[in-house]
Amino acid sequence: MITVGAGLLAEALREQAADAGAVAWRPPLAGTAQALARVLADPRRQAANELAVGRLTGARPYLAGVRRASELLRLPRDMFLHAGPPITWQRASGPMRGALIGAMLLEGYAPDERAAEQALASGDVLLEPCHGHAAVGPMAGVVSPSMWLFEVRDAEHGGVAYCSLNEGLGKVLRYGAYGPEVLERLRWMDMVLGPVLSAAVELAGPVDLRALMAQALQMGDELHNRNRAATSLLLRELAPAVVDAAPANASDVLRFIAGNDHFFLNAAMAAAKVSTDAARDVPGSSLVVAMARNGTDFGVQVSGLGSRWFTGPAGVPDGLFLGAYGPADANPDIGDSTITETSGLGGFAMAAAPAIVRFVGGEVADAMAATRSMYEITLAEHPAYQIPALGFRGTPVGIDVTLVARTGLLPVVNTGIAGRAAGTGQVGAGLVSPPAEAFTSALAALAS
Amino acid sequence: MGDVVFVRRGVYHDSVTLMRAGTGLPGAEVAVVAMATELNLGLARDLGFELPAADPGDLLVALRGEDVAGAAEELDRRLTAQAPVGAEAEQPPRTTRSAARSPADLVLVSVPGEHAFAEALDAVEAGLPVMIFSDGVAAEQERLLKERADERGVLVMGPDCGTAVIGGVGLGFANVLRPGPVGVVAASGTGAQQVTCLLDLAGVGVSHVLGVGGRDLSAEIGGRSTARALRMLDDDPATELIVLISKPPSPEVARTVREVAGTLRTPVVTALLGPGTDLTSATEHALRALGEPVPRWPSWHPAEAGGPYGGAGRTLAGVYSGGTLCAEAAMIAGRGEFTDYGDDAYTRGRAHPMIDPTLRLEALRRVPPEAVVLMDVVLGHGSDPDPAAALAPAIAAAEATVVIALIGTDGDPQGRRRQAEALRDAGASACRRG
Numbered sequence: 001m002i003t004v005g006a007g008l009l010a011e012a013l014r015e016q017a018a019d020a021g022a023v024a025w026r027p028p029l030a031g032t033a034q035a036l037a038r039v040l041a042d043p044r045r046q047a048a049n050e051l052a053v054g055r056l057t058g059a060r061p062y063l064a065g066v067r068r069a070s071e072l073l074r075l076p077r078d079m080f081l082h083a084g085p086p087i088t089w090q091r092a093s094g095p096m097r098g099a100l101i102g103a104m105l106l107e108g109y110a111p112d113e114r115a116a117e118q119a120l121a122s123g124d125v126l127l128e129p130c131h132g133h134a135a136v137g138p139m140a141g142v143v144s145p146s147m148w149l150f151e152v153r154d155a156e157h158g159g160v161a162y163c164s165l166n167e168g169l170g171k172v173l174r175y176g177a178y179g180p181e182v183l184e185r186l187r188w189m190d191m192v193l194g195p196v197l198s199a200a201v202e203l204a205g206p207v208d209l210r211a212l213m214a215q216a217l218q219m220g221d222e223l224h225n226r227n228r229a230a231t232s233l234l235l236r237e238l239a240p241a242v243v244d245a246a247p248a249n250a251s252d253v254l255r256f257i258a259g260n261d262h263f264f265l266n267a268a269m270a271a272a273k274v275s276t277d278a279a280r281d282v283p284g285s286s287l288v289v290a291m292a293r294n295g296t297d298f299g300v301q302v303s304g305l306g307s308r309w310f311t312g313p314a315g316v317p318d319g320l321f322l323g324a325y326g327p328a329d330a331n332p333d334i335g336d337s338t339i340t341e342t343s344g345l346g347g348f349a350m351a352a353a354p355a356i357v358r359f360v361g362g363e364v365a366d367a368m369a370a371t372r373s374m375y376e377i378t379l380a381e382h383p384a385y386q387i388p389a390l391g392f393r394g395t396p397v398g399i400d401v402t403l404v405a406r407t408g409l410l411p412v413v414n415t416g417i418a419g420r421a422a423g424t425g426q427v428g429a430g431l432v433s434p435p436a437e438a439f440t441s442a443l444a445a446l447a448s
Numbered sequence: 449m450g451d452v453v454f455v456r457r458g459v460y461h462d463s464v465t466l467m468r469a470g471t472g473l474p475g476a477e478v479a480v481v482a483m484a485t486e487l488n489l490g491l492a493r494d495l496g497f498e499l500p501a502a503d504p505g506d507l508l509v510a511l512r513g514e515d516v517a518g519a520a521e522e523l524d525r526r527l528t529a530q531a532p533v534g535a536e537a538e539q540p541p542r543t544t545r546s547a548a549r550s551p552a553d554l555v556l557v558s559v560p561g562e563h564a565f566a567e568a569l570d571a572v573e574a575g576l577p578v579m580i581f582s583d584g585v586a587a588e589q590e591r592l593l594k595e596r597a598d599e600r601g602v603l604v605m606g607p608d609c610g611t612a613v614i615g616g617v618g619l620g621f622a623n624v625l626r627p628g629p630v631g632v633v634a635a636s637g638t639g640a641q642q643v644t645c646l647l648d649l650a651g652v653g654v655s656h657v658l659g660v661g662g663r664d665l666s667a668e669i670g671g672r673s674t675a676r677a678l679r680m681l682d683d684d685p686a687t688e689l690i691v692l693i694s695k696p697p698s699p700e701v702a703r704t705v706r707e708v709a710g711t712l713r714t715p716v717v718t719a720l721l722g723p724g725t726d727l728t729s730a731t732e733h734a735l736r737a738l739g740e741p742v743p744r745w746p747s748w749h750p751a752e753a754g755g756p757y758g759g760a761g762r763t764l765a766g767v768y769s770g771g772t773l774c775a776e777a778a779m780i781a782g783r784g785e786f787t788d789y790g791d792d793a794y795t796r797g798r799a800h801p802m803i804d805p806t807l808r809l810e811a812l813r814r815v816p817p818e819a820v821v822l823m824d825v826v827l828g829h830g831s832d833p834d835p836a837a838a839l840a841p842a843i844a845a846a847e848a849t850v851v852i853a854l855i856g857t858d859g860d861p862q863g864r865r866r867q868a869e870a871l872r873d874a875g876a877s878a879c880r881r882g
Contacts, residue, residue, distance in 0.1 A: 013829075015861070
């Protein structure tokens with residue numbers, strides 16, 4: 001028997017030796033009771049959510065190729081993509097501005113930092129979210145035409161999603177750094193890494209990312225803050241083809257990938273994006289299909305609500321800081337990498353990654369608790385992505401805004417931490433809490 | 449003497465837990481420990497506390513006494529003793545939906561009424577029968593729940609379903625009844641308790657008691673749960689006679705119910721409460737249908753009492769916890785002022801009067817000395833573990849004559865006889881009905 005409510009009634013059942021499991025019920029988030037009742041009463045909801053989450057977990061992402069953004073996205077010359085919900089230069093945070101400046105310099109749209117800033121501030125450059133272009137970008141997530149992208153396709157539903165190539169850690173564009181060493185690395189990625197990977201994937205054939213990510217979870221990755229196993233697995237898949245395709249550059253390319261534990265993150269993000277996109281636009285569904293931050297706002301999109309964004313102020317992450325950096329240096333939350341949590345990875349799969357438990361409070365039990373609590377706000381358990389320590393239970397997947405409002409439990413988000421000042425780069429990594437109003441305003445929109 | 453008032457933002461405990469934690473705090477003479485609903489804020493204000501702003505989702509603590517700091521400390525100790533500690537503790541489910549991932553056969557919902565729909569719908573969507581103890585659920589939500597339940601073929605008992613007995617297990621307010629041949633379908637919780645307790649006294653047991661909620665037989669709901677419950681009992685081999693207890697339904701619903709009853713193999717005794725039909729006569733009707741003798745119903749009187757109690761000119765005051773018992777008494781008395789403290793208006797943000805005697809004790813203090821007070825005391829699982837403990841001193845202190853309808857069985861945890869004697873010793877008459 002299940003009891004929910006007065007403890008006394010559960011006690012009375014136990015006194016009669018009836019087996020009664022009690023729900024640890026709490027009132028829903030303030031001000032959501034009416035919207036909840038309306039959304040829950042929607043006769044389409046249950047079937048819509050089953051359909052949507054079935055599409056999300058049924059997606060079979062594979063790496064189809066590596067190509068230039070100019071070829072894949074056909075961006076107009078005066079447009080950059082960025083992470084998170086829409087943002088203007090005026091509202092953009094330090095790292096977002098830094099990355100945009102860097103992209104201006106990289107593409108040769110501006111001769112120097114000052115000119116780049118002026119052009120951006122004048123509004124001559126169009127800024128659009130990656131999410132609107134079947135793309136995702138980590139941290140600032142700035143995509144400009146010369147960047148090479150992973151092209152990930154869904155063998156089940158036929159969708160496609162893109163994500164840039166990972167530059168490594170420290171002073172990198174996605175964390176808002178744009179110094180000479182940053183631009184030099186980006187140019188090498190444009191001239192060498194991109195073309196070599198493109199040729200290697202063509203030679204090696206498509207890489208089954210669903211299978212690779214399922215393996216990586218069993219090897220201690222959660223595929224957001226830890227990608228060491230997945231990067232190694234990808235390297236193993238591609239290394240022979242890299243040598244075959246470009247013997248002269250092979251050692252540089254392989255060394256670059258092997259030197260960056262997060263190289264796979266961007267492929268995981270594209271895989272997550274193509275899976276969550278498969279769940280979009282199911283009328284009546286309260287499933288979250290995107291969570292993303294631009295360094296100022298945290299936004300969500302919901303299957304039954306088209307491409308509307310529902311936002312709240314991005315929180316400042318807390319966690320471990322590099323070198324002499326501390327909490328005061330941290331920028332508010334930034335990046336599209338929360339697409340991993342949206343698809344049941346990252347913080348939701350924390351129990352798979354005991355090696356990085358210090359990000360979530362230090363104890364393995366905290367990692368287990370983080371994943372367990374996410375089963376409370378999700379619609380399904382992933383059939384392929386499993387967690388050995390939880391008896392191979394599938395990861396919690398498919399955030400339902402009604403369950404967030406009912407439980408008050410917000411998605412657990414693992415994240416890198418960008419420096420507040422433009423040009424700083426990464427200062428740490430840790431955890432962040434999304435703003436509840438992003439979810440409650442989506443709920444209100446579903447109710448109306 | 450000092451006052452201390454604090455509000456814990458977003459801290460939630462159910463009203464029964466808070467009542468227990470706030471009772472008998474050493475060092476506090478007055479204690480309001482309750483969720484900050486309008487009703488509870490008003491109560492604290494009436495007691496002279498100065499209150500900060502608070503939402504219904506916040507915990508309000510207002511203490512007055514010699515050692516309020518000590519009392520607050522003890523309160524914290526009591527409230528934290530209830531919560532599981534440590535990250536290692538198994539995390540309990542946070543919704544019915546989540547709990548239903550483990551095998552279960554029934555869901556009992558008693559969260560505040562405005563939130564009950566979500567939990568009950570979880571149960572229905574999981575294909576589980578559900579009893580909604582909560583009151584204050586919108587009729588539109590009840591209709592929707594019952595429509596969905598019909599699609600899924602599950603029974604929704606309630607909302608505002610105070611009692612059920614399924615396979616010998618009592619849910620909500622439920623008496624310990626002997627097993628037997630009578631299946632009960634009831635749109636009235638205390639009505640079902642009274643009838644089954646009287647049957648038990650007569651030596652006749654029950655198979656199941658299925659509550660359907662006071663509104664089920666209204667035109668708006670259409671008797672959906674009543675029809676399903678009747679068919680379920682008809683399919684139950686242990687049930688030889690079905691007793692249906694309700695207020696008179698709307699004519700078209702009455703027709704539906706008659707049609708369903710007509711299709712059953714099991715005989716149905718219908719007790720539509722109103723002039724001429726009370727709970728006792730309904731019970732006697734059922735006994736006769738089974739061919740069982742009707743016993744003399746017991747009562748207990750203080751030595752000095754003579755009766756009749758309702759002599760002309762004496763004020764009659766009904767101070768009830770059960771709606772049907774209250775209505776029945778008011779109908780039989782034909783005059784006086786009767787209040788059902790189990791009504792929605794009195795239970796928002798506080799426990800039912802069968803658990804929390806506060807409001808009824810206050811009412812008892814207010815009655816004029818020449819009055820005759822009629823009240824009910826309902827025993828069984830879920831009710832106050834010793835109602836006489838709080839009532840007896842108040843009855844002894846009251847100058848009015850007190851007559852109590854005692855609903856219970858000898859098997860009840862409180863002990864019917866023990867309660868009757870304690871109430872009688874305080875000067876009340878206890879009998880089978882008001």
